[in-house]
Amino acid sequence: MPKIGLAKFVILTLFILCLSGSSCFLSHAFQAQALTIAQKQTTSDFQSRSSIEKHPKVLTIPQEPTLIAQKTANCAPVESGKIHRFIDGMDSCVAPMTEQEIGENLNDPFATAILRKGIFPDSVDAIVTEVSNSGLNLxxxxxxxGEGSQIPTTVASREEPRNLRYVLTWGTSPTSSAQILLNAPPGRDSSFLQVISWNAQAKKYNFYEFRAQVGETDNISTRVWVWAGDSPMAHAPQTMGHGCFDCHHNGVVIMKELAFPWNNWHSQRAIISPLNVPLAVAQEQIFQNLNGAENLERAIRSGFQIYYQNWLRDRIKNEEGTIRLTDVSEMLRHLTTNTTINFASTNIESKGENTSPANSDISGIPNDFFLWDSALKTALNLNYTIEPIKFKRNDYDNYLKIHNFKLVQSDFTKPDGSPLYEENGSTYFAFFVPVPSAEDLFILTQMRSAKILTDKFIAALLMVDFKNPVFSEKRTSLQQYAEQVTTGTIMNGVSSIPDEFANKVKAVAASQPDCDPANLDTCSTEQQFLFTWNLPDDQWKTSVQQRIQTYLDEINNLSESERLDRLMRLAVKRRSQFQSWPTIKNLQEFSLLLPQTDLPQ
Structure with missing residues (x-):
């Protein structure tokens, strides 16, 4: 029988003692209910977060919120038949909600049609039944x-843990914004139930968990439905980075692999075979009626777009012809930082035996891997060319072999302490890498459309360390200036934000030593921003396009072997940054998400 490794056991023990209640939804990083090793079932596959070395912090990177120790004693027993509350970072015990609290906060369909009617489903099947009988007509x-969903049974038997989980949605259609979303393990395992439900009245999401009292033994008889917070709490000082918001960084529904071909998901591009999952799962009606991730992508995009449109509308007010802006620093954070991350890949399987035709070359590296192409070209309409790059199949396969790429199931171990299983090679689809998020891109386009920001200002921000579209310490440091611009105006179509921000940058840059504009990579953050910002309005676009094209040509002019090595090493670096970057690292909880290699991290 597989066991949890020592490091995992220590983390689980600490988790039981602290009961931080951390959890994620619609991501590949769901926090487990604290279970003993004997209780762990292979069909649930939920694991406590791996211990990952933190990324070295610099003063310009927002510090992670300090975890608040939760009391493990003096918590009153939960009360059956009542809705409770436990908001991690604010509450020390699970406690019943008052009728006033419920009326003020819980007006989403999961609450109004089920919980507030005294119905408390305790399993996936029960939730499905109650939503169906609720009269919501969804x-x-x-x-x-599942990160291990495509690993062949020659490597791991169907009954061994593959980090499988269901996501169930209810909406007016499968592709519309979901009103209720449920995350749970398959195989009739109800050890972890989490719901997100859209509160149309307040224009925000509510988060719920089915859990036990702090410090109590967790079993179905001791669990109650708990309100775990709502969207705005994702950015509140007490709750940011805690509980549901350690992964839902912006308080919205998320899906890391948000674009074709949806690595790890059952989809039109890669089905999850019934022979690759436990027999109990394959026999479930839910499994036998799966939808493809291509539908979920549309539902998730619709969900966060509706939220952000309402969020921005509340912060843009027209007062007698003058548009007044609030929370500007939070708007700008979507440009200066990666508020969250998506993953993208090629459409070519890593293993040649899985491609059609067999042994196809590797092509189609995501453009956003090289720079934030979705913003610079698609949104700002800049003109440059990313030449198609192709890796010959033999070269790619040999590179993986030489550098010992492999997927390792180290969340569970054999009796001797070694990983439960491992498969040589990389992720199912080749070149699976972190890229800027669709959420940040959407906010950027909305601010541009609302004339809050100009194209030149956006370009000046994004051209700071532009070769690193994710995990840029230099670009992140610009948030210190954004924090000083909390409000603004738009008068006669002209926003005050760009000039106010730029003036604050200029004040600091004035005391910095000169740098060589021919080698901007060595210049300070402020100098890189001002290089673009200070260009004449009729010249900045040409200059930016030339800088981008020069960078892309350098990559294209490398020999095939040099280009393969450079890009593979860069991919490994980006994955390592993802695993260690403050807050973002919470999105990885399973060892099978990314391959291991002997290349320097």
């Missing part, structure tokens, strides 16, 4: 993902 859609 359509159900079923989705499945």
């Amino acid at each position: 359509q159900q859609a079923n989705y499945l993902l």
Whole structure:
């Protein structure tokens, strides 16, 4: 029987003692209910977060919120038949909500049609039944993902842990914004139930968990439905980075692999075979009626777009012809930092035996891997060319072999302490890498459309350390100036934000030593921003396009072997940054998400 490794056991023990209640939804990083090793079932596959060395912090990177120790004693027993509250970072015990609290906060369909009617489903099947009988007239859609879902049974038997979990949604259609979303393990395992439900009245999401009292033994008889917070709490000082918001960084529904071909998800591009999952899962009605991730992508995009449109509308007010802006620093954070991350890949399977035709070359590296192409070209309409790059199949396969790429199931171990299983090679689809998020891109386009920001200002921000579209310490440091610009105005179509921000940058840059504009990579953050910002309005676009094209040509002019090595090493670096970057690292909880290699991290 597989066991949890020593490091995992220590983390689980600490988790039981602290009961930080951390959890994620619609991501590949769901926090487990604290279970003993004997209780762990292979069909649930939920694990406590791995211990990952933190990324070295610099003063310009927002510090992670300090975890608040939760009391493990003096908590009153939960009360059956009542809705409770436990907001991690604010509450020390699970406690019943008052009728006033419920009326003020819980006006989403999961609350109004189920919980507030005294109905408390305790399993996936029970939730499905109650939503169906609620009179909400919503359509159900079923989705499945798992980092080990494509690992062949010659490597791991179907019964061994593959980090499988269901996502169920209810909406007016499978592709519309979901009103209720459920995350749970398959195989009739109800050890972890989490719901997100859209509160149309307040224009925000509510988060719920089915859990036990702090410090109590967790079993179905001691669990109650708990309100775990709402969207705005994702950015509140007490709750930011805690509980549901350690992964839902912006308080919205998320899906890391948000674009074709949806690595790890059951989809039109890669089905999850019933022979690759435990027999109990394959026999479930939910599994037998799966929808493809291509539908969930549309539902998730619609969900966060509706939220952000309302969020921005509340912060843009027209007062007698003058548009007044509030929370500007939070708007700008979506440009200066990566508020969250998506993953993208090629459409070519890593293993040649899985491609059609067999042994196809590797092509289609995501453009956003090289720079934030979705913003610079698609949104700002800049003109440059990313030449197609192709890796010959033999070269790619040999590179993986020489550098010992492999997927390792180290969340569970054999009796001797070694990983439960491992498979040579990389992720199912080749070149699976972190890229800027669709959420940040959407906010950027909305601010541009609302004339809050100009194209020149956006370009000046994004051209700071532009070769690193994710995890840029230099670009992140610009948030210190954004924090000083909390409000603004738009008068006669002209926003005050760009000039006010630029003036604050200029004040600091004035005391910095000169740098060589021919080698901007060595210049300070402020100097890189001002290089673009200070260009004449009729020249900045040409200059930016030339800088980008020069960088892309350098990559294209490398020999095939040099280009393969450079890009593979860069991919490994980006994955390592993802695993260690403050807050973002919470999105990885399973060892099978990314391959291991002997290349320097």
